């Protein structure tokens with residue numbers, strides 16, 4: 584096995600939206616910094632991917648963050664589908680529409696998530712950031728103001744020396760956990776999702792227009808969204824134990840529960856699913872501390888929100904810029920930026936918890952349901 588040594592000012596772990604956005608923000612602020620990303624998986628651009636990624640609706644205010652990162656023009660060239668609002672049957676069997684019409688930022692988007700993640704990687708590399716794909720960290724040590732990370736890929740070991748580490752590993756918060764930061768998991772929500780192919784001729788006849796539709800039932804809630812790549816995504820959000828009890832990962836059961844819905848099922852008439860139902864963690868979580876000596880966590884690694892908020896990507900984009908400021912200050916010898924960063928993450932998280940509680944409280948129809956009982960007991964952080 585061969586080995587090599589590399590040195591960077593900043594090493595980011597995870598090439599998701601948060602990792603890439605933080606790298607872009609850092610290079611915008613200080614082009615002289617050497618920045619690298621270590622990514623566990625292979626380069627999605629060269630993988631023959633039959634599966635899809637989930638997490639695809641972004642609100643209008645995201646345009647601000649894309650502009651501030653300097654990637655707005657390239658984003659617009661991706662031709663993602665405009666979103667003018669969402670429809671919801673939540674708290675009542677009536678469908679009501681929440682239009683973005685009154686948003687000062689205009690409309691939002693439905694992303695082809697794989698294409699969006701590829702776009703972020705391209706923009707990151709354009710700015711001179713090295714991305715090491717298929718690399719996993721085997722150890723980390725801090726000595727004399729430097730981090731030493733050992734990584735391993737197929738046949739190569741690398742020793743990375745870096746002044747600052749950014750944990751952007753998503754809900755895993757892999758690096759922060761190694762630094763003894765504690766993940767506080769607030770619920771056990773999961774998403775069970777399927778993609779449906781939309782043939783050209785049925786595109787315009789799908790019910791409920793083109794937006795995202797949300798609909799509750801006794802064990803959780805459904806969302807469906809029409810994507811730019813001629814796909815319809817349908818996801819059922821419930822708790823992990825309930826998903827297991829009702830065996831909703833089985834195609835037969837997924838289809839059966841879906842057929843009991845009023846609005847969501849009307850979108851799949853005559854459509855064929857392109858994959859078996861898949862499951863993904865979707866719980867709310869935060870780290871008790873998102874900073875340490877020479878490191879910070881960003882994106883879902885720092886705090887992750889219920890998909891009902893549709894805020895995961897927006898939050899990653901906005902927090903990446905605060906993360907870049909804090910990192911830059913630390914490299915100049917000032918760690919007050921890190922403390923401010925921790926405060927901002929917690930304030931945002933508290934605001935989110937309050938909104939989440941208020942939103943779930945609006946659905947009062949399923950009084951004997953475990954899922955809804957849990958949602959009506961959601962806590963917030965007041966101090």
Ligand SMILES: Cc1cc2nc3c(=O)[nH]c(=O)nc-3n(C[C@H](O)[C@H](O)[C@H](O)COP(=O)(O)OP(=O)(O)OC[C@H]3O[C@@H](n4cnc5c(N)ncnc54)[C@H](O)[C@@H]3O)c2cc1C
Pocket residue numbers: 596597598599600601602621622623624637638639640641718719720751752753754755757774818863864865881882883884887888890893894895896897899
């Ligand atoms: C069902 C569902 C629906 C959602 N819907 C929406 C939505 O409509 N709108 C929205 O804005 N958000 C949505 N989200 C949330 C959104 O997808 C996330 O908030 C966002 O992807 C977080 O980005 P991230 O970069 O922090 O983490 P991730 O996207 O999880 O990226 C983390 C990266 O780190 C890599 N990694 C992990 N561990 C290691 C390691 N040890 N070493 C190296 N690399 C590692 C991973 O391979 C990955 O590439 C949804 C989430 C779920 C589960």
